[in-house]
Amino acid sequence: MDLDGLTTAHVADGCLRVGVPVRCGPAGMRPIAEGTAFAGPAAPALHLGSVDRLLEAIDAAAPGDVLVVDNAGRLDEACLGDLLVLEAAGAGLAGVVVWGLHRDTGDLRRIGLPLLSVGALPTGPLPHHEREQRDDVRVGEWPVAAGDLVVADDDGVVLVDAASAEAVLAAARGIRDAERAQAERIAGGASLRGQLRFADYLARRETDPSWTFRRHLREVGGEIEV
Numbered sequence: 001m002d003l004d005g006l007t008t009a010h011v012a013d014g015c016l017r018v019g020v021p022v023r024c025g026p027a028g029m030r031p032i033a034e035g036t037a038f039a040g041p042a043a044p045a046l047h048l049g050s051v052d053r054l055l056e057a058i059d060a061a062a063p064g065d066v067l068v069v070d071n072a073g074r075l076d077e078a079c080l081g082d083l084l085v086l087e088a089a090g091a092g093l094a095g096v097v098v099w100g101l102h103r104d105t106g107d108l109r110r111i112g113l114p115l116l117s118v119g120a121l122p123t124g125p126l127p128h129h130e131r132e133q134r135d136d137v138r139v140g141e142w143p144v145a146a147g148d149l150v151v152a153d154d155d156g157v158v159l160v161d162a163a164s165a166e167a168v169l170a171a172a173r174g175i176r177d178a179e180r181a182q183a184e185r186i187a188g189g190a191s192l193r194g195q196l197r198f199a200d201y202l203a204r205r206e207t208d209p210s211w212t213f214r215r216h217l218r219e220v221g222g223e224i225e226v
Contacts, residue, residue, distance in 0.1 A: 001039040001064060001094065003151070006172050008158045010179075011151045014172030020164045023142040025099065025157040026073065031116045032105055037153040038095035038114040040066040041162070044137035044144045047071040047079045047100065049125050054084055063092030066150040070137040071100025073118060077126045078103035082111065089113040097150060097157050099139045116152045196220060 008024075015022045043065040045057035057067060067088050071079040080096070081104035088096055095114035101121045102108065108115055137144045142159055144150075149165040151158045160168050182195055193199070201216040 003037055003039050004173075006039075006151070006169070006176055007037070008151050008153050008155045010172040010176045011158045011160065011168060013175050014168040014170075015158070015160065015164075017171040017175065018164060018167045020161070020168065021142075023159040023161075024140075025097070025116075025142075025159070026118070026140040027156070029097075029099070029116055029118055029139075029156045031114060031152065031154060032102070032108055032120075033114070034154060036095075036114045036116070038066065039149065039151040040064045040094040042066055042068045042144050042146060042148040042150045042159070043093070044068045044070065044146060044148075046135065046137050047125070049127065051080065051084055051125075054080060055087065058084075058088055058091050058093070061091060061093055064094050066094050066152070067096045068137065068139060068144050068150060069096065069098045069100065070139065070144070071098065072138075073140070074100050075118070075121070077101065077123055078121045079125055081124070082107035085111050085113050085115060095150075095152060097139065097152055114152070116157055 012022050012024060043057045043061035045054045045067060047053060047069055054069060061067065069079060078101040080098065080102055085096060085108050089111055098117035100117065101119050102115060102117045103120055103122055103124065105120045139157065139159060144159055147162040149160040149162065182192065185195055186192055196217065197220050201213060204211050
């Protein structure tokens with residue numbers, strides 16, 4: 001999926017604009033190579049101590065999907081390495097998101113398929129009997145269903161339910177365009193405070209303490225994290 005300059009931050013802000021939950025993966029999930037950005041429909045897989053579920057998910061996935069592996073955020077084992085990522089790349093997947101650890105980092109970078117995880121560890125899967133028994137796939141606290149939109153970059157990963165994806169992406173594009181225009185004006189010497197009519201906001205807040213900066217931004221058509 002072509003992100004056309006959209007970032008996870010744009011998509012997260014788009015979720016807020018549309019009024020759907022902002023489903024971010026846990027802080028600390030990062031790609032193995034800086035400058036990575038990828039997106040696509042989720043192909044979820046629950047790791048239960050071996051890679052068979054992951055192979056099933058790859059087998060059922062379509063080219064351009066993102067393999068989303070739930071290993072419950074475990075920090076005592078890596079749940080996939082070079083062979084699984086080679087298989088995913090061969091199937092035409094857009095990338096891999098792991099709520100857990102990976103291994104074979106050097107090989108994975110050479111393979112080149114984007115991968116985002118909690119980190120790396122040399123050891124592979126530990127005994128199955130220690131695992132929580134469940135069927136749903138999650139990234140952190142958030143459930144992941146087949147077809148959900150997955151967007152990942154250097155900041156982490158955002159998940160959007162399939163039914164809301166089109167509206168969220170449209171809102172995210174509007175936010176991206178407004179922010180780009182603001183950045184260009186700042187570079188040209190126009191302060192952000194001036195663009196956002198910050199003095200007007202402060203004056204109104206003096207007479208109306210309930211007036212929020214978010215409401216002010218909506219009124220003036222500005223975009224900024226608030």
